[in-house]
Amino acid sequence: MENIDYEAIHEELFIMLDQHMIKELRLTLAEMNEYDISEFLGELWEEDQTRMGMVYRLLPKEIAADVFANLEVEEQETIINSVTDTELAAIVEELQVDDAVDMMEELPANVVKRVMRSANPSTRALINQYLKYPENSAGSIMTAEFIDLKKYMNVRESLARIRKIGEDRETIYVCYVTSAKRRLEGVVTVKDLLLADDETIIEDIMDTNVIFAKTTDDQEEVTEQFSNYDLIAIPVVDKEGCLVGIVTVDDVIDVMEQEATEDIEKMAGITPSVKPYSRTSVFDIWKNRIPWLMFLMLSATFTGMVMTHFEDALAAQVVLAAFIPMLMGTGGNSGSQASTAVIRSLSLGDIEPSDVLEVIWKEIRVAVLCGISLACINFVKMLVVDKILLHNSDVTIIVAATVSLTIVFVVMFAKAVGSTLPIIAEKIGVDPAVMASPLISTITDTVSLIIYFNIARVFLHF
Amino acid sequence: MENIDYEAIHEELFIMLDQHMIKELRLTLAEMNEYDISEFLGELWEEDQTRMGMVYRLLPKEIAADVFANLEVEEQETIINSVTDTELAAIVEELQVDDAVDMMEELPANVVKRVMRSANPSTRALINQYLKYPENSAGSIMTAEFIDLKKYMNVRESLARIRKIGEDRETIYVCYVTSAKRRLEGVVTVKDLLLADDETIIEDIMDTNVIFAKTTDDQEEVTEQFSNYDLIAIPVVDKEGCLVGIVTVDDVIDVMEQEATEDIEKMAGITPSVKPYSRTSVFDIWKNRIPWLMFLMLSATFTGMVMTHFEDALAAQVVLAAFIPMLMGTGGNSGSQASTAVIRSLSLGDIEPSDVLEVIWKEIRVAVLCGISLACINFVKMLVVDKILLHNSDVTIIVAATVSLTIVFVVMFAKAVGSTLPIIAEKIGVDPAVMASPLISTITDTVSLIIYFNIARVFLHF
Numbered sequence: 064m065e066n067i068d069y070e071a072i073h074e075e076l077f078i079m080l081d082q083h084m085i086k087e088l089r090l091t092l093a094e095m096n097e098y099d100i101s102e103f104l105g106e107l108w109e110e111d112q113t114r115m116g117m118v119y120r121l122l123p124k125e126i127a128a129d130v131f132a133n134l135e136v137e138e139q140e141t142i143i144n145s146v147t148d149t150e151l152a153a154i155v156e157e158l159q160v161d162d163a164v165d166m167m168e169e170l171p172a173n174v175v176k177r178v179m180r181s182a183n184p185s186t187r188a189l190i191n192q193y194l195k196y197p198e199n200s201a202g203s204i205m206t207a208e209f210i211d212l213k214k215y216m217n218v219r220e221s222l223a224r225i226r227k228i229g230e231d232r233e234t235i236y237v238c239y240v241t242s243a244k245r246r247l248e249g250v251v252t253v254k255d256l257l258l259a260d261d262e263t264i265i266e267d268i269m270d271t272n273v274i275f276a277k278t279t280d281d282q283e284e285v286t287e288q289f290s291n292y293d294l295i296a297i298p299v300v301d302k303e304g305c306l307v308g309i310v311t312v313d314d315v316i317d318v319m320e321q322e323a324t325e326d327i328e329k330m331a332g333i334t335p336s337v338k339p340y341s342r343t344s345v346f347d348i349w350k351n352r353i354p355w356l357m358f359l360m361l362s363a364t365f366t367g368m369v370m371t372h373f374e375d376a377l378a379a380q381v382v383l384a385a386f387i388p389m390l391m392g393t394g395g396n397s398g399s400q401a402s403t404a405v406i407r408s409l410s411l412g413d414i415e416p417s418d419v420l421e422v423i424w425k426e427i428r429v430a431v432l433c434g435i436s437l438a439c440i441n442f443v444k445m446l447v448v449d450k451i452l453l454h455n456s457d458v459t460i461i462v463a464a465t466v467s468l469t470i471v472f473v474v475m476f477a478k479a480v481g482s483t484l485p486i487i488a489e490k491i492g493v494d495p496a497v498m499a500s501p502l503i504s505t506i507t508d509t510v511s512l513i514i515y516f517n518i519a520r521v522f523l524h525f
Numbered sequence: 526m527e528n529i530d531y532e533a534i535h536e537e538l539f540i541m542l543d544q545h546m547i548k549e550l551r552l553t554l555a556e557m558n559e560y561d562i563s564e565f566l567g568e569l570w571e572e573d574q575t576r577m578g579m580v581y582r583l584l585p586k587e588i589a590a591d592v593f594a595n596l597e598v599e600e601q602e603t604i605i606n607s608v609t610d611t612e613l614a615a616i617v618e619e620l621q622v623d624d625a626v627d628m629m630e631e632l633p634a635n636v637v638k639r640v641m642r643s644a645n646p647s648t649r650a651l652i653n654q655y656l657k658y659p660e661n662s663a664g665s666i667m668t669a670e671f672i673d674l675k676k677y678m679n680v681r682e683s684l685a686r687i688r689k690i691g692e693d694r695e696t697i698y699v700c701y702v703t704s705a706k707r708r709l710e711g712v713v714t715v716k717d718l719l720l721a722d723d724e725t726i727i728e729d730i731m732d733t734n735v736i737f738a739k740t741t742d743d744q745e746e747v748t749e750q751f752s753n754y755d756l757i758a759i760p761v762v763d764k765e766g767c768l769v770g771i772v773t774v775d776d777v778i779d780v781m782e783q784e785a786t787e788d789i790e791k792m793a794g795i796t797p798s799v800k801p802y803s804r805t806s807v808f809d810i811w812k813n814r815i816p817w818l819m820f821l822m823l824s825a826t827f828t829g830m831v832m833t834h835f836e837d838a839l840a841a842q843v844v845l846a847a848f849i850p851m852l853m854g855t856g857g858n859s860g861s862q863a864s865t866a867v868i869r870s871l872s873l874g875d876i877e878p879s880d881v882l883e884v885i886w887k888e889i890r891v892a893v894l895c896g897i898s899l900a901c902i903n904f905v906k907m908l909v910v911d912k913i914l915l916h917n918s919d920v921t922i923i924v925a926a927t928v929s930l931t932i933v934f935v936v937m938f939a940k941a942v943g944s945t946l947p948i949i950a951e952k953i954g955v956d957p958a959v960m961a962s963p964l965i966s967t968i969t970d971t972v973s974l975i976i977y978f979n980i981a982r983v984f985l986h987f
Binding site for chain 2: 094096098222225226229230235236253254257258272274286289290291292293294295312313315316317319320323324326327328330331332333339340341345346348349352353355356357359360361363364366367368370371374377378381382384385386387388389391392393395396397399400402403404405407408411413414418425428429432433436437440441444448449453455470474501504505508512
């Protein structure tokens with residue numbers, strides 16, 4: 064068994080297309096996986112949007128909706144613009160509600176209007192209801208296609224119901240037991256059903272200790288529950304405790320990737336965007352990056368003020384300037400190590416804002432170890448490399464001691480600030496990821512300089 | 526329906542324990558979820574390891590192994606040291622192979638020996654085989670507990686087999702069809718089985734277009750396949766194409782969290798560790814952080830050399846020094862934005878190393894936009910804030926122009942380097958995450974200074 068060579072297949076598909084071998088194209092596509100077809104359509108889209116719309120219409124009806132759901136929004140728009148209203152209605156009806164909602168949130172308003180007009184009234188109502196859930200909430204990522212059972216049913220009846228309605232459900236492996244008023248009462252897996260006798264009553268095998276989410280829960284909490292409890296789906300209930308949808312594990316995997324990307328982007332001072340990098344325009348990338356760059360550049364006014372304040376000292380001891388980049392770099396790196404560790408631990412639920420004192424105490428001890436080891440190496444390095452090897456006669460033992468002592472304090476300050484700020488952010492409801500290297504570096508830059516010049520003043524008497 | 530208040534339950538459990546209400550304790554625990562029990566045992570472990578070992582032995586046998594698998598390695602060690610050899614053998618037999626292997630990889634050697642001695646020969650052989658797979662490979666995270674079917678079986682026989690062996694399998698929802706020589710021939714889901722007639726032959730409904738992994742594949746590739754193809758399990762085959770295990774979606778979720786944490790840590794210059802932050806000792810944190818700090822501190826020798834080289838210029842135009850921190854900060858931030866975007870896109874498979882020219886071209890255009898906007902704002906800011914508001918008479922139009930022009934070049938250089946280095950790393954087989962902000966900043970620091978002093982030399986004639 065060999066993994067399939069998709070590049071070869073894509074090439075073949077392009078040849079069929081160029082030679083108008085429509086029948087072969089249709090047959091080959093029908094054999095392919097939804098994801099691979101959507102990858103092919105994405106490639107085609109970049110070359111020729113019209114042909115892409117045409118190829119989409121060759122797909123067998125059963126897989127067309129799944130392929131559609133896998134496409135990027137711009138590609139979906141191309142297809143929507145190339146089909147008739149009747150065809151559009153068919154696509155919308157076949158889509159899972161969560162996929163339809165994802166798409167609606169990003170399509171331009173006039174296209175949304177046309178899609179909504181072509182959907183049938185019940186679908187339209189469902190989409191509208193979902194669109195009301197806050198972004199990134201459990202409600203916004205759930206789907207309505209689940210299997211519900213009643214507690215008085217027996218296993219045979221339940222399996223029959225699964226066979227009857229299971230075809231188009233997002234998962235059939237976890238079934239939810241609801242009351243007449245749709246309140247969630249328990250959960251039963253297909254494994255439970257298969258391992259039980261046909262006549263067993265659901266009430267006797269269902270698990271009433273259900274892990275569930277509320278529609279308003281943040282999607283990050285939902286992913287945490289999946290990772291803690293090894294779920295393949297989680298039921299979502301509304302304020303009244305009624306079951307309104309489920310979130311399945313495949314959607315959670317996408318959410319996890321998206322959340323990790325967002326955290327990483329925020330930590331690098333980039334405004335997160337939903338589009339992949341390769342599809343984001345130069346102008347949009349600029350828009351996502353310039354705010355932090357601008358803010359950080361302007362806040363460096365403070366470091367400039369400190370430098371100007373100590374101008375005379377600098378003019379008298381120009382050798383001091385040579386070590387400023389190293390001190391600021393070491394401070395920034397120490398601080399961002401601490402903030403990164405804390406931000407990630409907060410987001411994985413390993414530490415809570417209430418652990419703040421413990422975390423600071425730990426970071427201070429780490430900082431003492433790091434600071435002293437860096438200072439020792441630096442002291443030796445300045446005397447051996449800078450003084451002897453590079454013949455810099457301005458580097459004296461006093462200068463080396465000044466710089467090395469500064470390192471100890473700078474690292475301690477950086478680690479303390481780096482670990483505290485993300486926790487404070489979490490406490491006041493700001494995303495801790497914002498308190499990452501760029502901001503921490505800017506703060507430690509200014510303070511490093513103040514520490515440096517004050518120690519220098521004492522040691523070098525100016 | 527209300528979510529359970531675990532803090533209240535933990536408190537109750539502690540009271541029962543203090544008052545030796547063993548029977549109540551046993552009953553309450555039996556009602557709880559494996560994950561919640563392991564959380565409680567973790568809390569107890571921090572207070573009193575002996576009591577934790579005792580409470581573990583109160584757990585019903587069916588859930589004891591699952592609870593054990595959820596514990597941290599130090600906690601597992603406590604339990605291993607508190608049970609008899611017979612009890613230990615029972616735990617090991619009940620554990621999924623992948624969980625047992627995870628544990629073995631981290632336990633001290635003498636404990637591993639005792640565990641291996643108490644396991645029965647076939648389990649021992651299996652664990653030994655798994656321990657041979659490279660770390661972070663599909664082989665190292667797979668489990669051997671899957672359901673295999675033959676293609677000549679019919680649906681009724683298959684369901685009977687699932688009922689018979691399904692109890693202790695990691696997932697029953699995807700079954701794998703293998704030949705007499707254990708070669709993987711197809712895959713069939715329980716959904717397929719339930720929706721088909723009892724007499725249908727497996728060969729007729731199995732999917733032969735199987736997405737699979739090889740034992741030596743990197744776990745990151747495996748997670749990518751889950752996210753692309755919405756799988757709940759993936760079969761893992763050896764060199765001969767024989768099915769040796771499966772990786773299930775719950776393990777993939779853990780791997781994804783771990784990989785994201787590792788990427789984030791590497792990007793901040795921290796050596797990744799498997800232990801959560803709250804459980805890592807101060808000394809270990811120091812060990813994980815000091816190598817990069819040391820390396821980066823020492824490489825700042827270059828910035829020092831540049832500064833020393835331009836010492837005379839600096840002495841003559843001390844005002845130039847005031848803007849060095851801002852220039853280095855802006856360069857570092859611009860570079861780390863680019864490297865972060867590229868590192869994340871590479872790891873999500875959005876861009877490939879072969880896209881290097883496209884990426885550089887995009888980043889250069891972004892850099893021109895960012896550089897020019899930052900330079901304009903900086904020019905105005907220096908003349909209004911630094912010159913007029915802060916009365917710094919050394920800031921002339923020429924100085925402001927020097928600094929602003931430097932910004933344009935620094936941002937361009939930083940974005941070009943930041944986007945190129947991760948791609949080169951990927952090409953030569955180094956983890957791109959290493960090419961993140963700390964390293965990029967150190968490189969741009971040195972180059973920024975060189976650009977700055979050279980532009981200043983031309984504009985200010987020294």
